[in-house]
Amino acid sequence: MSEGNEALDVLVADDHPLIRAGIRALLAARPHWRVCAEAETGEAALRLARELRPHLAVLDYSLPGITGLEVTRQLCREMPGIGVLVYTMHADERMLPALLEAGARGYVLKTEDDAALLAAMDAVAAGDIHISPEAANRKTMQGAASVLTPREIEVVRLVAFGETNKSIAAQLNVSVKTVDTHRTAAMRKLGLHTAVDVTLFAIRNKIIEP
Helix, strand or coil: CCCCCCCEEEEECCHHHHHHHHHHHHCCCCEEEEEEEEEEEEEHHHHHHHHCCCCCCECCCCCCCCCCHHHHHHHHCCCCCCCEEEEECCCCHHHHHHHHHHHCCCEEECCHHHHHHHHHHHHCCCCCECCHHHHHCCCCCCHHHHCCCHHHHHHHHHHCCCHHHHHHHHHCCCHHHHHHHHHHHHHHHCCCCCCHHHHHHHHCCCCCCC
16 A cells, blocks of 8 residues: 555546546545546456556446456455455445455445545555445344353454454464354354354444444
């Protein structure tokens, strides 16, 4: 990502000119940020990203042609350092696991204000994951965390931070087998299937902060 006063280049891909113009105007107030390219389709987004190597890509999920999900997948595979932020009208929480698995680090709804978009861009540019509260809260699991034991909650928290079973075992001073038992039990109780599911659960239930 960009460091110091180096310009931070942003690719904006959206088929609506007003959305692109809005993001461009928003970033105009930031002297070290610049929109280096705009794309209307998924194909154009990929071509421009490969040519210009931006630091950050702000993508609509529903791009014409290649979807935002597939653009994300290809960009993150070809350019591991790029930060991908999905900016969308869709509040379908089922998109989140696929997008995170594809490599996206941000997800913001277009119904949110400019401050939410800027906060997400700042986080993604810094290498963090940012899922806006409005998007994360569209589907909550009320009371779900209460079915977990304290040790299961701790394991869920560490899994959500990307720790391996071996690393968790070292931190908690227990065996890897014990960690696996707690992890399996927690995921079974919550109906979760992957580490990405665990991360989303932890964010929604404020076990970790996105």
